[in-house]
Amino acid sequence: xxxxxxxxxxxxxxxxxxxxxxxxxxxxxxxxxxxxxxxxxxxxxxxxxxxxxxxxxxxxxxxxxxxxxxxxxxxxxxxxxxxxxxxxxxxxxxxxxxxxxxxxxxxxxxxxxxxxxxxxxxxxxxxxxxxxxxxxxxxxxxxxxxxxxxxxxxxxxxxxxxxxxxxxxxxxxxxxxxxxxxxxxxxxxxxxxxxxxxxxxxxxxxxxxxxxxxxxxxxxxxxxxxxxxxxxxxxxxxxxxxxxxxxxxxxxxxxxxxxxxxxxxxxxxx
Amino acid sequence: xxxxxxxxxxxxxxxxxxxxxxxxxxxxxxxxxxxxxxxxxxxxxxxxxxxxxxxxxxxxxxxxxxxxxxxxxxxxxxxxxxxxxxxxxxxxxxxxxxxxxxxxxxxxxxxxxxxxxxxxxxxxxxxxxxxxxxxxxxxxxxxxxxxxxxxxxxxxxxxxxxxxxxxxxxxxxxxxxxxxxxxxxxxxxxxxxxxxxxxxxxxxxxxxxxxxxxxxxxxxxxxxxxxxxxxxxxxxxxxxxxxxxxxxxxxxxxxxxxxxxxxxxxxxxxxxxxxxxxxxxxxxxxxxxxxxxxxxxxxxxxxx
Numbered sequence: 001x002x003x004x005x006x007x008x009x010x011x012x013x014x015x016x017x018x019x020x021x022x023x024x025x026x027x028x029x030x031x032x033x034x035x036x037x038x039x040x041x042x043x044x045x046x047x048x049x050x051x052x053x054x055x056x057x058x059x060x061x062x063x064x065x066x067x068x069x070x071x072x073x074x075x076x077x078x079x080x081x082x083x084x085x086x087x088x089x090x091x092x093x094x095x096x097x098x099x100x101x102x103x104x105x106x107x108x109x110x111x112x113x114x115x116x117x118x119x120x121x122x123x124x125x126x127x128x129x130x131x132x133x134x135x136x137x138x139x140x141x142x143x144x145x146x147x148x149x150x151x152x153x154x155x156x157x158x159x160x161x162x163x164x165x166x167x168x169x170x171x172x173x174x175x176x177x178x179x180x181x182x183x184x185x186x187x188x189x190x191x192x193x194x195x196x197x198x199x200x201x202x203x204x205x206x207x208x209x210x211x212x213x214x215x216x217x218x219x220x221x222x223x224x225x226x227x228x229x230x231x232x233x234x235x236x237x238x239x240x241x242x243x244x245x246x247x248x249x250x251x252x253x254x255x256x257x258x259x260x261x262x263x264x265x266x267x268x269x270x
Numbered sequence: 271x272x273x274x275x276x277x278x279x280x281x282x283x284x285x286x287x288x289x290x291x292x293x294x295x296x297x298x299x300x301x302x303x304x305x306x307x308x309x310x311x312x313x314x315x316x317x318x319x320x321x322x323x324x325x326x327x328x329x330x331x332x333x334x335x336x337x338x339x340x341x342x343x344x345x346x347x348x349x350x351x352x353x354x355x356x357x358x359x360x361x362x363x364x365x366x367x368x369x370x371x372x373x374x375x376x377x378x379x380x381x382x383x384x385x386x387x388x389x390x391x392x393x394x395x396x397x398x399x400x401x402x403x404x405x406x407x408x409x410x411x412x413x414x415x416x417x418x419x420x421x422x423x424x425x426x427x428x429x430x431x432x433x434x435x436x437x438x439x440x441x442x443x444x445x446x447x448x449x450x451x452x453x454x455x456x457x458x459x460x461x462x463x464x465x466x467x468x469x470x471x472x473x474x475x476x477x478x479x480x481x482x483x484x485x486x487x488x489x490x491x492x493x494x495x496x497x498x499x500x501x502x503x504x505x506x507x508x509x510x511x512x513x514x515x516x517x518x519x520x521x522x523x524x525x526x527x528x529x530x531x532x533x534x535x536x537x538x539x540x541x542x543x544x545x546x547x548x549x550x551x552x553x554x555x556x557x558x559x560x561x562x563x564x565x566x567x568x569x570x571x572x573x574x
Contacts, residue, residue: 011383014376015392022399022453025410028420032413039418081288088285095282097289104292106563110504112511112555114528115548118535119299122545126302142295145288174281203403206513210535220405227409227518231416239406246401 030243033236050237060222060238067202067219070133074140075197081141082148082197083190087178089149090156108146116143117210124211131213139211140204144197151196155189156182188256195253199246307342307545342546352547355530356554362516362526363509366448370505371498373449374456378497379490381457382464389465393458400454408447408518415443415519444520448509456501463497464490503562507555527551 033051037044054060085105089098108116120139124131159182167177205220212218217225219242226235346352381392399407414420415437422434437443471493475485513528525533527547535544 007380007383010376011380015380015384018373018377018380018453018457019392019395021450022396025407025414025450026399026402029406029410029413081291084284085288087281088288091281092285095285101285101289101292103563104296105288107559108296110507110559110562112508112528112551114511114513114531115303115552118531118544118548119303120295122302122306122541123295123299138295142291145291149288199401199403203405205405220403223405223409224514227405227412231409231412235409236413239403239409242406243402246403250398250401 026243029236030240033233033240035233035236038233050233051241053234054237054241057234059217060219060234063217063219063222064238066133066216070136070140070208070218071198071201074137074144074201075194077137077141078145078197079148079190079194082145082193083152083186085145085149086152086156090153105146105149108143109150113204113206114210117207120207121210131211132216135211135213136208136216136218139207140197140201143204143207144200147196147200148190148193151193152186152189155186159185191256192253195249198249202242202246303545303548306542307549308339309342309542342542343550345543346546346550351525352527352530352550355525355527356550358524359510359512359527360554362444362448362512363506366445366452366509367502367506369445369449370452370456371502374453374460374501375498377453378457378460378464381461382467393461396454396457396461404451405514407451408515411443411447411450412438412518415446438519439521441520444516447515447519448512451515452505452509455504459500459504460494460497463494467493499561500565503558503565507558507562510555511551 034046034048035042035044036047036049085101088095089102089105092098117139120135120142121131124135129135163181163185164177167181168174172180203220204218205224208218209221209224212221219238223235223238226232377396381389381396384392412419417434417436417438419437421437422431425431425435467490471489472485475489476482480488511528512526513532516526517529517532528551531544531547531551534540534547
């Protein structure tokens with residue numbers, strides 16, 4: 001008898017309901033962003049009015065620009081540091097303070113954001129640092145480099161080490177072997193790590209609220225203060241734009257990883 | 271010398287930059303929280319008493335240490351607001367995690383039963399909402415749950431209720447928001463263990479005459495326990511410290527600890543008490559955090 005997964009009616013129903021639960025709210029939000037009516041609940045025909053409104057909202061645009069800058073810079077620094085950390089943890093020999101190191105890298109993954117935010121703010125205040133773009137960037141880097149480290153480390157762990165060893169047997173010094181052999185193989189994970197760091201930074205409200213200063217709000221901070229006052233169609237439009245941006249990022253990430261994995265396959269027989 | 275050993279030495283240097291970064295921006299800030307939590311309660315801007323001045327000599331330092339007090343912690347232990355906030359945080363986290371398990375399990379089970387190529391599609395479909403912003407997902411629910419929102423419109427149209435139901439600022443709204451936001455965290459570890467399970471085991475049990483219910487409770491569920499553990503911890507820990515969801519969806523009459531901390535910090539500007547509250551929150555979470563770290567390390571080592 002062929003082993004076909006036996007889908008019961010219950011399985012199908014729970015899958016369908018589960019996916020509907022996950023997607024319907026977002027779908028409704030997107031549809032209502034094109035609503036011509038000011039009332040969020042009454043359908044007044046299709047319109048781009050709220051997008052127009054957003055692009056004329058100076059404060060919102062500034063916040064969005066700030067968020068993008070923070071997300072790009074913190075994701076880039078985090079990817080560099082996170083990749084280094086992953087290499088040290090999965091390839092380095094035992095070094096002093098290794099346990100502390102891995103502990104510090106795992107802790108922020110699950111620590112409540114209010115604590116991370118609070119502790120960084122206390123540091124910045126003690127250093128008398130001017131709060132704004134750089135403090136938020138540093139805070140986001142600290143959080144997201146841990147995610148990058150985990151993603152890259154799991155990829156490094158699944159790699160065949162004999163490739164690196166072969167390169168070194170053939171006369172590469174360790175650094176060259178890493179750049180020529182290991183780096184291309186872990187590139188998809190590095191790209192995925194950057195994307196994850198980027199979206200996490202773009203998404204963060206709590207840590208940014210603690211570490212930013214007056215006059216430099218990020219997009220989530222602006223959205224949050226608007227949402228507290230009630231539902232506004234303009235917010236639907238902004239949210240739709242953010243969703244679209246993230247969708248583009250995901251598509252690029254999956255294309256990049258597909259491209260490099262097909263390269264990896266053709267390179268493997270060598 | 272084996273190639274592996276040569277590689278290890280420069281790899282060690284790779285640790286320097288991230289190590290310094292984490293000490294500077296994770297460990298040191300933590301010491302600040304600890305120090306300020308032991309400072310005197312003062313509704314003012316820093317510096318807080320006592321001030322540590324390393325240049326003032328050993329005696330000054332010793333008296334500064336002596337001036338540290340546990341008053342803030344005593345306040346937190348005796349003030350009902352904090353005790354209630356901790357109890358509420360734990361209650362909400364336990365209830366929400368149970369709901370997540372109840373809702374997530376059938377979905378993960380359904381995924382694991384799909385044909386192989388469909389499983390990959392289902393997994394992507396579950397992960398994608400996790401990439402869209404947290405705040406946006408909560409906002410989407412405010413749209414639906416508000417007074418004249420879609421849910422009330424549907425309920426009225428179906429004549430299930432005669433008047434619009436108040437959803438926002440209730441615990442039900444908060445639970446909907448939490449379940450919605452954390453569902454992928456519950457489904458993915460469950461699916462990972464369920465998909466690895468041999469279908470032969472279930473078949474053998476039913477061939478031997480076990481009714482479907484017994485097959486599930488005696489075979490499937492016990493074998494999926496590692497996934498259940500990972501999913502439960504992955505949801506429980508962050509929910510205890512949750513701020514955004516209760517703040518936007520639940521009422522303001524009973525606060526969770528994340529909200530109390532936020533309020534103490536931003537509204538009352540009492541930094542020492544907020545720091546002490548953060549330390550207590552961390553102590554409460556220490557056991558689940560340690561469990562989680564061990565679990566994750568084991569998974570990473572298995573992946574190797």
